[in-house]
Amino acid sequence: MIEVRSLAKRFRLPARASKHATARDPRDHHDGWFHAVRDVSFRCAPGEVLGLLGPNGAGKTTTLRLLSTALKPDAGSIHANGVDLLANPVAARQHIGFLSGSTGLYGRLTARENIEYFGRLHGMSPAYLKRRCDELFELLQMHEFGNKRADQLSTGMKQKCAIARTVVHEPQIVILDEPTTGLDVMSAKILLDFIASYKALRVPLIFSTHHLHEVEKLCDRVCIINHGRTAFHGSMDELRHLGGSADLYDAFVGVINQGG
Numbered sequence: 001m002i003e004v005r006s007l008a009k010r011f012r013l014p015a016r017a018s019k020h021a022t023a024r025d026p027r028d029h030h031d032g033w034f035h036a037v038r039d040v041s042f043r044c045a046p047g048e049v050l051g052l053l054g055p056n057g058a059g060k061t062t063t064l065r066l067l068s069t070a071l072k073p074d075a076g077s078i079h080a081n082g083v084d085l086l087a088n089p090v091a092a093r094q095h096i097g098f099l100s101g102s103t104g105l106y107g108r109l110t111a112r113e114n115i116e117y118f119g120r121l122h123g124m125s126p127a128y129l130k131r132r133c134d135e136l137f138e139l140l141q142m143h144e145f146g147n148k149r150a151d152q153l154s155t156g157m158k159q160k161c162a163i164a165r166t167v168v169h170e171p172q173i174v175i176l177d178e179p180t181t182g183l184d185v186m187s188a189k190i191l192l193d194f195i196a197s198y199k200a201l202r203v204p205l206i207f208s209t210h211h212l213h214e215v216e217k218l219c220d221r222v223c224i225i226n227h228g229r230t231a232f233h234g235s236m237d238e239l240r241h242l243g244g245s246a247d248l249y250d251a252f253v254g255v256i257n258q259g260g
């Protein structure tokens with residue numbers, strides 16, 4: 001079980017920017033800091049997929065970077081099965097697979113070499129790594145371009161490769177930032193099936209998206225962030241019936257409008 005409580009993260013603003021702080025975004029203080037994430041809480045149990053939603057700039061990527069321990073929060077806690085991830089972020093990273101916005105692939109290596117490289121960094125043995133690569137190539141349907149250099153791959157191919165790299169070491173927590181960006185319909189379907197397969201593995205998976213149909217299809221639980229705060233956290237059923245209509249789009253818009 002992943003439990004995130006009251007996370008907060010602020011960024012130092014350049015002097016000129018803080019002078020021009022606007023009243024429009026409540027996170028924009030006149031104190032020289034931008035309070036990107038102010039109070040975010042949610043949980044995700046093994047076998048659950050949690051969707052992180054919110055308007056552009058709401059704080060989703062920052063929250064996922066905090067969760068992955070790439071960024072250190074100013075306040076709040078993150079526990080995985082009762083273990084405090086922030087107490088030992090280096091050890092925590094061994095158990096986390098984090099797909100960030102950038103693919104982070106080495107252009108001169110082939111798709112397969114990239115995945116193998118990251119597997120070796122995680123200390124996987126050659127036999128285990130081969131088995132795992134074969135499995136990922138099958139699941140993500142990557143055979144066609146496995147031997148192509150990463151800098152010659154299409155956007156969608158790169159994204160599949162980046163996802164394979166993220167999960168090569170069979171992490172106990174999977175965090176994906178907008179994983180279907182740039183994927184065509186067929187590739188997105190392969191990826192959505194791949195995400196769904198984590199339910200059977202009982203590995204908690206958290207992903208951000210702007211696509212409500214993906215949430216509808218995959219998620220057990222949803223966290224909606226607005227202006228750096230959790231505006232809604234609950235099950236899909238709770239979200240659907242929030243405003244009386246079963247429509248996800250209406251529910252999402254209602255949560256955002258209510259929060260201001």
Ligand SMILES: Nc1ncnc2c1ncn2[C@@H]1O[C@H](COP(=O)(O)OP(=O)(O)OP(=O)(O)O)[C@@H](O)[C@H]1O
Nearest residue numbers: 011012034036054055056057058059060061062063
């Ligand atoms: N390093 C930083 N320094 C200053 N501000 C930052 C920094 N990183 C993020 N922000 C600001 O924090 C806010 C939240 O950004 P974040 O990338 O988390 O949003 P998001 O919800 O992922 O948005 P999107 O849906 O557009 O990807 C934005 O206003 C962004 O400009």
